[in-house]
Structures are given as structure tokens and as C-alpha cells.
Amino acid sequence: MPLCITDIQRVPETVLKHFQGSEVATVHEAQGRKGLLASYMRPIYPGAQLAGTAVTCEVAPGDNWMLHVAVEQCRPGDVLVVSPTSPCEDGYFGDLLATSLKSRGVCGLIIDAGVRDISTLKNMEFAVWSKTVFAQGTVKETLGNVNVPVICAGALINPGDIIVADDDGVVVVNREEAESVLQSVQKRSANEVEKRARFEAGELGLDIYNMRERLADKGLRYVKTIEDI
Amino acid sequence: MPLCITDIQRVPETVLKHFQGSEVATVHEAQGRKGLLASYMRPIYPGAQLAGTAVTCEVAPGDNWMLHVAVEQCRPGDVLVVSPTSPCEDGYFGDLLATSLKSRGVCGLIIDAGVRDISTLKNMEFAVWSKTVFAQGTVKETLGNVNVPVICAGALINPGDIIVADDDGVVVVNREEAESVLQSVQKRSANEVEKRARFEAGELGLDIYNMRERLADKGLRYVKTIEDI
Amino acid sequence: MPLCITDIQRVPETVLKHFQGSEVATVHEAQGRKGLLASYMRPIYPGAQLAGTAVTCEVAPGDNWMLHVAVEQCRPGDVLVVSPTSPCEDGYFGDLLATSLKSRGVCGLIIDAGVRDISTLKNMEFAVWSKTVFAQGTVKETLGNVNVPVICAGALINPGDIIVADDDGVVVVNREEAESVLQSVQKRSANEVEKRARFEAGELGLDIYNMRERLADKGLRYVKTIEDI
Amino acid sequence: MPLCITDIQRVPETVLKHFQGSEVATVHEAQGRKGLLASYMRPIYPGAQLAGTAVTCEVAPGDNWMLHVAVEQCRPGDVLVVSPTSPCEDGYFGDLLATSLKSRGVCGLIIDAGVRDISTLKNMEFAVWSKTVFAQGTVKETLGNVNVPVICAGALINPGDIIVADDDGVVVVNREEAESVLQSVQKRSANEVEKRARFEAGELGLDIYNMRERLADKGLRYVKTIEDI
């Protein structure tokens, strides 16, 4: 039975705002290396970055009807997350839907399928991460679901979860873990600043991380030339 | 028997000029969603755009000899379309061939294989859509055909057809259908302008396209939470 | 037995400097069309270019421990070349390692796997060619080898070899052949300048390369239309 | 923190036994077209078929240490489900691990990575569905998790769920839905028997499913030749 869930719980804005500007790699590390979408999810133009709350949309292959249903469920700060029920690279989304989402304050789109009109989307500064770019049109004949849990590019995304995306890809933060992940992100970012300064000063990772002894224990052997073995 | 056809019929310039600036997605829709090349055909730099008449060139894998034969058949306003007889990603084309084509007024290249010298091609503003970028050289030992119908990246292209390409990919318009497609493109573009204004004003696709009743008929159910089912 | 070879022979700086600015396609041709890495090795941002001496690093899948060992072996003018022992697209490398390499005068990274923090790497103008971009983290548990010969993206790379990389991809020049390849590169570049002028002037490749007779001998037939056959 | 969960709830044997011999396509349809693993999951030999309860194992890329931990958690009727934390095609599993699993009554393996010794596995009649076949060895250095929920080849699998696999691929049935899915499977299978008899007798789907009127309403037009349009 096709469903549209209307009252989802979102990570509160007071928490979400602190994820703005966070990097995907940092968030992924901070939450124990989980939640990353597959590496084929790429931004349609370099430099895009977003953090927002997920409105999910499960669609049939080659059918974008449910996107219109999903748009109505979106609020400012949301990201639309679209996943087809089987692999498809059709262009589900173009500049008209982007205009509609933008007018509702939506910050971007994550779609495990294709998009089109990417030149216009770039001019609009509407951020999109997709599996591919393809002008192939879709139909409006088959229903799907809005705001149910979806698996998108290999990651489980629940409505209301946080999506963080940048040039490295896309990561999802579970809604209930958002606050604890945030603390971990902040600690990690601070630590990276300190480490970067040491690396810039020419210190080696071997010393910063005290690796030399453990490397020797594991059996690493330094030789001048291969003949020395 | 290897052939070079010299007197092909092209879509007339009076029609072609109206395709300048048309978008691939719009043209594809306007002609009933056909003629799109596979999504792996990507521009070598963002922002390139062209509309031109096809000179076709069928080549052996790893052999670019026939490209030199094809160049001589090109006129201002043409696009060179290259398709190997079996899948190949070698770099058939570089800056010297681009210089030659440019000197003849050719606006770009569509190649279901590799290209090289892409940094120079970008500086020359020579537009290329290709399957890949690869510096691998080719030989000049085996003949092919110029200006025969080819299947390029999954689409049938006849010499003289119109090629439209932009950041979304590449589409071919059959020569005999060019005028009727043009009318459809123009109608469609006008319609999109109107629709965009309504979306910008915050109107929903659900209402613009009168979808609510049909969605209900198909069985879409709105519930507050998943527990309400 | 995991090894780190410390005293490798590098192509001398007096030779290496002449490769600066050379194009991958030209170098590949100049050395008899060998040494090219697979076409999936792409720069993380357009316009990057480098020529440097290889420090090689063979790593386990999903484990970047040896990169820290390799960093210590790098000198100004080196390029770090990383190859996993089985296919892997994890993000072995990010901005901290790049900071470390940069502080040692290393000009870039060639990695048959993933990288992350690419937005920062681009801002740092640290050049990277990789198989993919992926934020997935790696561990530090398993040893590998530094400065042994590696096969990277289908090409054999010895420590001390020259790596040339640009928007077209990556090519390796064997250390012992570097001087003779250099001469060939210079001759080839000069020849291309002359050829480009002739192409710009509208001369055809058919005439520049004297192809017409050989094409006829091989059986190429010119006909006005397909009905003329 | 790496975990091994020891007391999982399995679908009871009284329910599981009725899934023996069920077809993947039927089970997938019966539960509303969900739970299918990606199409790249293929049996290592034709004709293999199983239904069992999942013991899940999340592993690091190139590291099969946790498989030994998982084996101890397996009981007769179980299927081992292995998923790496990032894409990997190494050969995590061979005949020794299969011997160990077989001695515990485990009916097969589902692995989103590589396997090896497939000739011996086939002789042992040990059923395996994998992403690839690859002799590449793995190490035992990094921990993972046993009996946590995993995403395997794009599907969410919880420990204790039912796995059904055959020549068409692999499908997971959620533990809590197993009984209702079973009823649906049985109804569907009965219906297929009846339909097959009608198709064998030469009746058309157009008539069996009463499609003719709906096709006409949607606008399907029958013409003798393309010239009749």
C-alpha cells in the first residue's frame, strides 16, 4: 500500500545548525565509520555542501510521480532523498522540481538515480548528489512511498535523519544519535586543527602517532636496497 | 567495402540555427523521448553546448585513420560523430585534429571512445562529448566508413541529422523530423517558462498538474505516522 | 616480509626538470606508447599537472598504515605512488597526509584507490590522481612495502621512475630510459608545433601525412550517395 | 566497539521449514517486492537453493578474522551472511571455513565480496552466493561485528531473518513478518499453478488478466503496418 507519512520527527534546528559546514569525512569518522553512501554518489558541480534533514521518497524505476507528493512534505532545512526500488539512471529531477523545492526552502537533493538540467541547477545553486546525469524522462503512472525508511546507495536513511554532503560524497546521521555525533564531530575537528599544525611544521605521522615501535614489532624491516635482504 | 559518402543531405541552416541554445532534455522530450545517447557520454569540460549537423565516421578499435578522411567531408556547422565497430576507449582524437576541424568551422566532436589533450581542447573551446578520457594512442592501418548510418552510444545517427549536446548529454534529431521537432521544442520551452513562474511562486506540482484526485484513485494513503496504518 | 627500501635511485633533477610541463599524451607517444595507467585514474580537480620521481607504497586493502612509513622516504620533487594489493576504493588519504607530504616538498599523489577531503586538497593545490573519491576511512593494522616495484592501475612502476600526470591521466617513464625519452619528447613537441600551424592554416591531414594514395590502395571508395555503390 | 551478539532470535524451525523449496522471485513478490539483494549476487554453481536463518557478520575490507567468530554462533539451519564495511572483492572464504560451517549444519553462505576454492565448494555441495570469485587472500588483524544488522548488497538483514536463495539471486524475509509472508507465498504459488495451466493451454495474458480494455483506454493503437499511422 503506497503511503505518505506526514508527521515525521526531525533532528531539531538547534542541533542541525551545528552540522552546517561539517565535512563528510569528519562526520563519518565521528560516528564510528558508518552511514556513508556509495562512492558513485557525486555532486553535479564541485564545491556544493549541505547539511539538512531527510524527507525520503521511494519511487518506481522510470517514474517520478511521487516526487511531487514528497515536495509538499518538505520544509525549510530539509533535503529530499530519492531512492528507486530497483537500479535506474533515468533523469527523475530537473529545474522545475528544483524551483519548487527551492521555493519551500529545501537545500538540496540526494538521488540514487539520474538528474537533468544540471547546467540550470548549477546556476540556481541548487545542490544535488546523484548516481548519474541523464536527460532520459520519466513517467507518472506508479505510486511509491514518502517518508518511509529507504536504502539509498547502500545506506539506511530514515525520515528526519541528518544528511551531510560535500565534494567527498554523502553521509547520513541517525536522528537519535545526532547530538552525540555532534559532540564527537566537534572534538574531532579540534583535534585535526592541532594535528595539521604539527604536520605543517614537518613532524611525521610516525612520531605524532608513535608508530615506530609497533611497526618494528609487526616485523617491518628497513633496508638500503633490495639486495640487502 | 570501406566507403566515404560525399554528398549527404543536411538539415538546412535555416532550421538548424533555431536549435542553437536548445537544451538536450527539452529536445529529447519534444521528440517523444527518443534519440538520447547513453549517459556515459559526458562533456570534457562543464558548460559546453552545441547544435550541429552530423558527419559520421565508423572506425576500427584503436585506429583513427578514417578521422582524417572524415575531416575533409566536414563543413561549417557540422559536428563530427565517431563510433568504433566494437567497444574501445583509446584516445582517437587530440588537439591537432581539433585544430583541423576548427579551421573548417566544425563546432564539436561526439565520440563513443576516448579523447586526449583535453586541457588544450578546453583552452581552444573545442566542445567534445566522449565515453572517456585516455591518452592511449591509435594507429592508422584499418579502413572504416564515413557518412554511413552509425549506432553511437546506443542511438542511431544518420549523416545530416542534428546533434544537440550540453551538460546533460547528447541527443540526435532525425533530419526528416527536424522541423516538426523544432516546433515542439519551441512550444515546450514556452510552457516551461510559465510553469517555472508558478513553481517559483510556491504553487505545488500536485496542483499545477491536478494530481491529487488521480493519486487518491490509485490508492495513495496519507497517514500521520507509520503507526497509523 | 614487509620492507621499506631507503636508498632508491631517482632520475636526477637535471633530467626531471625538463619533464616539467610535458603532456602525458606526448610522453606516452615519445616512449613508444607504453607506461600509461588505466583511464580510470582521474585528477580530483581539473588543471592539475606534475612531473616527479616515484616513491612507491604497496598497501593492504582498507589499511593506510604504510603511507606514514612512505612519507618519511619522500624528498622534494617526489610523487607518492600508492597501490593496494587487491582492488579497493577506500579513502586512504586526506588533508593531514597531504599537509605532511607538502611540508616535505612532495608534488602529488597517484593512488589506485580512493581519496577524501578533496575540497581541502584542491584549496591546498595538492595534486592527486585517484581511482575514486570516497570518504570511507582506513585502519592501521597490516604492513605492506615501501619502494618495491608495484603495478599501479595496470602499469609497472619502479621507485625512482618519473611520473608525469595531467588532465589526460598518468604515465610512468622508466628511470633508465628517462634521458632517451626526454629527447624524443622534445623532438615530438617541436614537430607538433609545426603540424599545428599547418592544420590551423586549413591544410588537411590527408595531405600533411600523404594518406590519399595509401587509402586508395587499401580500397577506400568515394561515392556521392549510398545509391551509387 | 566490536561486538559479538550471542542470543539472537531466529525464525522458528516450524516456520522456516515451509520456506524450503520456495523460489526467490515468489518470496520477493509475496512480501510486496522488497528484500531483494543486488543482481550481482550470483551462485557459484547453478542449481543451488537454500532457505535458512541469518547469522550476520560485518568485516573490514580484506580481513576475514570475524568469520571465525561468526562460525561459533552458527547452528543447524543457519546461513552465514557476510558484508564488508566498504566494497571489497577479496576471497574471504574457502573450503576450510566451508568444512567448519558444514560440520555445524550451516546450509550456505551469502557474501557481498569474493570467495575461493569454488571447485571444492561445489564438490562439497556447499551453497554460496557471492559478488565475485577471487583467490585473493585476506588477513586477520581487524575486528568487526557478529549478529548486528547489516546492509548486504543493498538489503537490510537482521540476525535471525530468513534468507532464501536460488539461481535468481537472494532475498531476505524479516523475522517478524515471516509467518504472514509464508501465507502469501503459499497463496501465490497455488495461483501460479493455475495460471501456468491456462498459459500452457494457449490462453493469452491479455485475456487471463483482462488487459484489452485498459490497453485501449491508455491509447494503444493496433495498425497493420507503420504506413497505416
Added chain:
Amino acid sequence: MPLCITDIQRVPETVLKHFQGSEVATVHEAQGRKGLLASYMRPIYPGAQLAGTAVTCEVAPGDNWMLHVAVEQCRPGDVLVVSPTSPCEDGYFGDLLATSLKSRGVCGLIIDAGVRDISTLKNMEFAVWSKTVFAQGTVKETLGNVNVPVICAGALINPGDIIVADDDGVVVVNREEAESVLQSVQKRSANEVEKRARFEAGELGLDIYNMRERLADKGLRYVKTIEDI
């Protein structure tokens, strides 16, 4: 406008019968190396072989409705050829449709998408060449076309053309060229028998094809060891 063309011209049975048992590679060579479908089109079980006349069916992604329309157009000796309008790997076809086709004397299916129930299809000895095997179901909501020209796996197929398929893949023979191709196939097969006898007797291709002189002219050099160069 969706169409079903009912009166197609087929290659006559008197010609078709001589293609029975022909090999794909031989037919492909005999007609000048054209008409081959992409290499990803594989039989679902080894040893299948067919030659038949094409009934074509163009379908929407994830929608198999038109297959039922196509079945009614099939006669004994036909092969059903299915091509989606954009790339899709869903399981459009299973044992019920195969039963229906078999009852009409159809010899097999060529589909640039997925199939399911392949174990049953194998038991039925119903021959299928497909892009993939996938249990994913399809819907019946969107129309397509029957018996229009289609591009299937990169080859142009017209209704009534001959399809030849075996363990090497699939090739199409244009209806109007069928008789002349047949003559060429028969000549070629006879020639192969003679050549095979000579190879079996230990004669070398170098001598059978008189290659030695031409190889020397092109510059092939025989040396005892690499040091002899």
C-alpha cells in the same frame, strides 16, 4: 503514440531453416562484421542455440505490460526481442510468460534487461539471452510499442529480421539481406572445415595465410633473446 504493428514481413521459413545450427561468430563474419549485440548479452544456461524471426517489443523501465501485447503477435519460429527505453535490469520475464510463448511455438527471448525463474526456464529448455538475472518484479502501467524498429544492446533490430544466438552471444541479420548472408555463411562454413583440417595436421596460420612476407615487410624482427636487439 503507442503502437502495435500486426502485419510484419518475416524472413521466409525456407530461408530461416538454413540458419538453424549456424554459429553467431560465423554469421557475424559472413555479413561483414555487423549486427552483433553487446557482449553483456549472455545465455541463462550454456548450450542454448536458436535462429528465429524477430518480434520486437519496446518497454518502459520496470514495466512489462507490453510483453503481453507482444505475445499475441508471435508465431511459431519467432524470437521475442525486448528493449527498454532506458537502461533497466528488472526481471521483466519469468516462467509464466515463457509458458505462453512456448505454447505459441516461440523459440526464445532476447532481452536487454533482466529475467527471473531461470531454473524453471532451463528445465523448460526455453532459451534466453539477457543482460542480467534479477528477481525484481515489474508493473503494468505504461505502454510501449510492438514491432517497431528497436536498438537492443547496441544493435538495430527490425521486426522480421533473423536473430541467431548461441554461447557466443547474439547477432541480427537484416531481413532483406538474409539470402545473401546465407550464401556467405555456407561458403564460410565450408572454408572453415578445410582450414580446420590443415590446422589439425599441424600446419601453421603463418603458412596457411601466407603471412611471413607481409610480417617482414611491416618490420617484424625475430631475435633469440632480448639482448640481441
Added chain:
Amino acid sequence: MPLCITDIQRVPETVLKHFQGSEVATVHEAQGRKGLLASYMRPIYPGAQLAGTAVTCEVAPGDNWMLHVAVEQCRPGDVLVVSPTSPCEDGYFGDLLATSLKSRGVCGLIIDAGVRDISTLKNMEFAVWSKTVFAQGTVKETLGNVNVPVICAGALINPGDIIVADDDGVVVVNREEAESVLQSVQKRSANEVEKRARFEAGELGLDIYNMRERLADKGLRYVKTIEDI
């Protein structure tokens, strides 16, 4: 300059014979996990197995001329190893070349490209591991090299090296290391026999390999349910 090296050093028959029947996975492990060809190299029929000495052949894409040169260099016990200079999936090899090789006592073919006539090859029991199966023909226009070192499917193969291949794939053993690898293979095989007996008896890998303490040291935690954390 195209070369054919005629006097290569092969691993002696007295050593080679002991590799007959060795498994790819065992050989790969025995030599320190190197020498494996990429996982896309698959046998054209299940159950094939070989060990032989390599005659190498480097070919242009789509050109099989040099195969005829290579055949003459083959002796009983050899395996022909073919690698194109850029990726190509054309069918370089069919039943006539197989007949020629078989008449010379060659035991099989390893080709990083396509083959055809696979049904006949299977009937002949001629063993082939290839990248793909494709009926696409090749030309005889461009020279290559015989018995030079080649990189084939990512592995470096020298003429005279041992090739071992089975259902798991293909591995190369360096000629100079053959004897020491052989000893390691034999030791390893003996060890596996003993281990298999223990696994069959129900002993766990955790105990056979004494893993429990090391797992605990690394931090593995056993809990009854996920709520116990």
C-alpha cells in the same frame, strides 16, 4: 620495433609437472599472495584446470595478427598469454587457433580480452580464461610483440613463467622462484589436509588458530543481546 623472441627460458618440465593439479588459491598463498590476475579473468566453462609455461603475446586492440606469430613459438606444455596494449573485448581467438595450438601440445589460453566459438572450445576441452566472450572479429594489420614481458589483467608475466589456472582464476609464478614456490605449495597442501580433518571433526578455527585471547586483547566483546551494551 615489433619483436618475436625465439629462445626463451622456461621453467623445466621436472618442476612444472609438480604444479599439475595445484590450486590457484594455494599457489597464490604459497608465494606470499602475489601474482594473481584480476578477478574478471574467468574460465569459459567450469572445471577447467591447467599449469603450463607462458608464451606471451602483446597485441593491438582489435588485431589478432600476432597470435599466428606466437603459435609458432609454442611447445608442448606451454600456455599462450595474450594481452592487448589497451583495453579491448574483441574475440581474438576461436576454434581454428585453438586447433592449431592443440596440435602443438599447448594446454590453454589466458587472454585479457574476448574469445569466441566457446561451445566448440568446450567440446575440444581446450581451456581458456578470458575477460569476456564476444563474437566480434579482429583484423590482421598491426604488429605487436611475442615473448616480451607483459602486464596481463594487472599481473606482470614474463615468458617462461608458470601459469596456474582453475575455477578460482589465474596466478603466475615467476620462473626463478618456481622451485621455492613449489616447496611452499607442497607444505601448504599438506597442512590443509590436516586442518580440514580438524574442521570436519567440528573443531573451531577460534581454537585451531588460538584466536580467543588475541580477540579479547583487541577488544571484542561478547554480549547476549544488543540491549546488554
